[in-house]
Amino acid sequence: MDSVLGFLAAIGRTTLAFLAVAGRLSLFAAHGVAACLTPPLYGRLLLRQMVSIGYFSLPVVGLTALFTGMVLALQIFLGSARFNAESAVASIVVIGITRELGPVIAGLMVAGRVGAAIAAEIGTMRVTEQIDALTTLSTNPFRYLVAPRILAAAITLPFLVLIGDAIGVFGAFLVGTLKLGFTSQSYLSSTLDFMEIQDVVSGLVKAAVFGFIIALMGCYHGYHSRGGAQGVGAAATNAVVSASILLLSADYILTELFFVQS
Amino acid sequence: MSAVEKNAPEVMPHGTPKIRLRGVKKAFGKKVVLNGVDLDVAKGESVVVIGSSGSGKSVLLKCILGLVKPDAGTIEVDGIDAIKVRGRERDALLAKFGMLFQSAALFDSLRVWENVAFGLVEGRGMPRAQAKPIAxxxxxxxxxxxxxxxxxxxxxxxxxxxxxxxARAIATHPEILFFDEPTTGLDPIMSDVINDLIAARVRDLGATGISITHDMASARKIGDRVAMLHGGRIIWQGPVSQIDRSGNAHVEQFIHGRAEGPIKVEVTQ
Structure with a gap:
């Protein structure tokens, strides 16, 4: 009997802890969004974050998109050969990249690169009292630290994904034409004929949401970090893990909203 | 007579207090840090709060600044309830403060002059070109x-x-200056330099000051009045000139740095 009660108590404690975290995160997100939508907006900081999050993520997003496009073309060719549908490679690749792999791969790469950096930077500011110093200097930390990062990530990630889509499709084009025997003209016409504007737009909307999630989790975990270097390290890890999980959950929900007709 | 009235400090010689704390309590989990702090600081007065490490001195300052929310009690600054104030009123209240943090808390991503000018540029909207010479x-x-x-x-x-x-704390000409362990980690000569600078700058500004320290040389140099925090309460307060004749065993043990006395330090062997 005691072991059953102990088990139920553990479930209760875990549920309460989860709800407490969900409540804190919701409040943090509401404060962050309010700071994004109301003045003052720190333009210099926003620009700096856009360069840091967007521009400096280009190499990693570009490279991953290139290899993803290449391997995707190869796999789809090999798979579709089983039922003589090799000609569909270009159209499946472009739909797969623009709708799904482009935003998800870019999101996960940026979560690893930027989410951890945001959490570590804000976490260090927390444990060295720099965030308290901001408050005593009449500066709201949400406006100064959180809003520029959320806005910068939500604005730049769609551009990153757009560039990543183009590079991914180019990678598939290279494999298709140099290795799989497609002509340049037939590959490009298959790509463009079957691609719809909604494929690209849905991917860009996903990218904006992913950018918001990545920056929010980085800021949240950094802002609440405690206990010196160990706390900052844990904040960086938690930011990447939670952003990745939330990103994939949001991906499913957004896909349902965009493409599944009731 | 209520506990608060019984523990209330003497009537201020300078009139209405600039800062008034009554029955301030704060606990973190089961650890009670502040257990009913009463303290008045008159306008232009410099009060030094002394106490052992972990006695709640920094928490006390953070409660006044609104960085930590007390569990009970009232904190008034110029008669305004510093705990309940929100929005623009809170911004206006915070603009009265300047603070020197224990670790200095300089912003790593900004140059020294940008740190000093931060309150002017970001807090008051002064153009950077105008703020730089002031910094x-x-x-x-x-x-x-x-x-x-x-x-x-x-x-x-x-x-x-x-x-x-x-320099950052005084750049905005605050009415109230807080100093959190200003000499911790410094050699005795540099400590004396900092103490002299603090005393001079507070005097220049005519500011009200609260300093927290366990450095008695610092307390004697920068304070008009000393208050000792122990067990979550102010257990003694008086002019700095009387600290050697306090008649309080806790204060005497503290200022002479003795291991034996009423203040027990737990040492795990």
């Missing part, structure tokens, strides 16, 4: 040359960081 002027007030202005915080020594922190 250099404030650096001169703490004995640092214009060459330091373009350095990064990581390039400064501990004493220089404290001085930049002091």
């Amino acid at each position: 250099v002027e404030n650096l001169a007030k703490v004995g640092l040359g214009p060459d330091v202005a373009m350095l990064w915080p990581a390039e400064l020594s501990g004493g220089m960081k404290k001085r930049v922190g002091l």
Whole structure:
């Protein structure tokens, strides 16, 4: 009997802890969004974050998109050969990249690169009292630290994904034409004929949401970090893990909203 | 007579207190840090709060600034309830404060002059070009040359960081200055330099000051009045000139740095 009660108590404690975290995160997100939508907006900081999050993520997003496009073309060719549908490679690749792999791969790469950096930077500011110093200097930390990062990530990630889509499709084009025997003209016409504007737009909307999630989790975990270097390290890890999980959950929900007709 | 009235400090010689704390309590989990703190600080007065490490001195300052929310009690600054105030009123209240943090808390990503000018540029909307000479002027007030202005915080020594922190605290001409362990981690000579600078700058500004320290040389130099925090309460307060004749065993043990006495320090063998 005691072991059953102990088990139920553990479930209760875990549920309460989860709800407490969900409540804190919701409040943090509401404060962050309010700071994004109301003045003052720190333009210099926003620009700096856009360069840091967007521009400096280009190499990693570009490279991953290139290899993803290449391997995707190869796999789809090999798979579709089983039922003589090799000609569909270009159209499946472009739909797969623009709708799904482009935003998800870019999101996960940026979560690893930027989410951890945001959490570590804000976490260090927390444990060295720099965030308290901001408050005593009449500066709201949400406006100064959180809003520029959320806005910068939500604005730049769609551009990153757009560039990543183009590079991914180019990678598939290279494999298709140099290795799989497609002509340049037939590959490009298959790509463009079957691609719809909604494929690209849905991917860009996903990218904006992913950018918001990545920056929010980085800021949240950094802002609440405690206990010196160990706390900052844990904040960086938690930011990447939670952003990745939330990103994939949001991906499913957004896909349902965009493409599944009731 | 209520506990609060019984523990209330003496009537201020300078009139209505600038800062008034009554029955302030704060606990973190089961650990009670503040257990009914009563303290009045008159306008233009410099009060030094002394106490052992972990006695709640920093928490006390953070409660006044609204960085930590007390569990009970009232905190008034110029008659305004500092705990309940929100929005623009809170911004206006915070604009009265300047603070030197224990670690200086300089912003790593900004140059020294940008740190000093931060309150002017971000807090008051002053153009950067106008704020820069003011920052250099404030650096001169703490004995640092214009060459330091373009350095990064990581390039400064501990004493220089404290001085930049002091310059940042005074740059906005605050009415109230807080100093959190201003001499911790500094050698005795640099500590004396910082103490002199603090005393001079507080005098220049005519500011009200609260300093927290366990450095008695610092307390004697920068304080008009000393209050001792122990067990979550102010257990003794009086003019700095009377600290050697306090008649309080806790204060005597503390100022003489004795291991034996009523203040017990747990040491795990």
